[in-house]
Amino acid sequence: MLLLVARQYEEQIEEKYHMSNAVSLRVAAxxxxxxxxxxxxxxxxxxxxxxxxxxYDLILAVNEAATNIVVHGYRGRPGVIEIELRxxxxxxxxxxxxxxxxxxxxxxxxxxxTQPLHKRSLGGMxxxxxxxxxxxxxxxxxxxxxxxxxxxxxxxxxGSRKE
Amino acid sequence: MQLTVDQVEGRVPVTILAIHGDLDASNxxxxxAKARELYAAGRRHLLLxxxxxxxxxxxGVVAIHSIALLMRGEMPPDPAAGWQAFHSIDxxxxxxxxxxxxxxSPQPKVMRTLQMTSMVDFFEIHTDKQAAIASF
Numbered sequence: 608m609l610l611l612v613a614r615q616y617e618e619q620i621e622e623k624y625h626m627s628n629a630v631s632l633r634v635a636a637x638x639x640x641x642x643x644x645x646x647x648x649x650x651x652x653x654x655x656x657x658x659x660x661x662x663y664d665l666i667l668a669v670n671e672a673a674t675n676i677v678v679h680g681y682r683g684r685p686g687v688i689e690i691e692l693r694x695x696x697x698x699x700x701x702x703x704x705x706x707x708x709x710x711x712x713x714x715x716x717x718x719x720x721t722q723p724l725h726k727r728s729l730g731g732m733x734x735x736x737x738x739x740x741x742x743x744x745x746x747x748x749x750x751x752x753x754x755x756x757x758x759x760x761x762x763x764x765x766g767s768r769k770e
Numbered sequence: 771m772q773l774t775v776d777q778v779e780g781r782v783p784v785t786i787l788a789i790h791g792d793l794d795a796s797n798x799x800x801x802x803a804k805a806r807e808l809y810a811a812g813r814r815h816l817l818l819x820x821x822x823x824x825x826x827x828x829x830g831v832v833a834i835h836s837i838a839l840l841m842r843g844e845m846p847p848d849p850a851a852g853w854q855a856f857h858s859i860d861x862x863x864x865x866x867x868x869x870x871x872x873x874x875s876p877q878p879k880v881m882r883t884l885q886m887t888s889m890v891d892f893f894e895i896h897t898d899k900q901a902a903i904a905s906f
Binding site: 638639641642645663666667670671674677678720732733735736739740 | 794795796827831882886888
């Protein structure tokens with residue numbers, strides 16, 4: 608399984624190291640690609656010296672954002688997700704772009720976690736998890752008319768922490 | 771992700787459903803389907819072995835939530851019916867810590883997901899398999 612994921616990763620990754628220290632991945636909008644996306648975030652975060660705890664937060668947040676794009680955005684229609692990860696000072700910024708119908712996840716209301724199990728919605732936790740894990744979430748419509756969600760996690764890049 | 775099923779005898783018959791690998795939106799329906807199959811086969815006490823599950827997204831939370839409803843006789847919507855069906859579910863039965871479904875040894879990262887979504891409030895979480903089996 609790991610070999611398969613690694614092969615998909617090598618075949619489908621489109622890495623572009625920009626002058627701004629960013630690296631990007633472009634994959635089909637398919638839940639089968641979530642493992643590829645997680646592997647990409649893990650590899651890039653590790654290369655930047657992010658520790659295991661913060662790395663998992665990044666991986667989980669991006670997994671939730673990508674899941675929402677595939678499941679709620681494209682809804683089974685073919686499409687592409689582009690993920691760009693960059694270091695900004697001591698922070699990591701991850702941008703997810705897609706061409707699904709416009710949707711601003713930052714406006715999704717928080718779930719009521721005080722509800723008993725039988726009254727709680729099944730699902731709807733993805734945005735909540737992203738908010739819990741990230742220091743900031745920004746949304747904009749791109750000049751091309753697509754969605755762009757930026758996730759920011761601060762003070763996690765090795766060597767940049769303030770003592 | 772692979773699933774394995776083991777049947778053991780405690781004070782009551784206990785089914786251990788072990789999840790091996792990452793649990794995400796690509797496979798959570800398989801876990802629900804397996805639980806549905808077990809319920810149809812008469813299994814009523816389920817121990818979800820999470821010890822070999824290194825990653826769980828919120829789709830995994832949906833799976834665990836669905837399995838809890840299944841095992842107490844409430845059929846959650848078929849995932850094929852779409853997520854809107856999940857969002858509209860509303861049951862009117864009394865609630866609390868689940869007695870039919872318990873969790874075994876979630877890894878710290880998976881515990882974090884369970885804590886963030888408050889699912890820890892609804893499930894007994896064991897780290898010892900024999901103690902977990904005896905608790906049913």
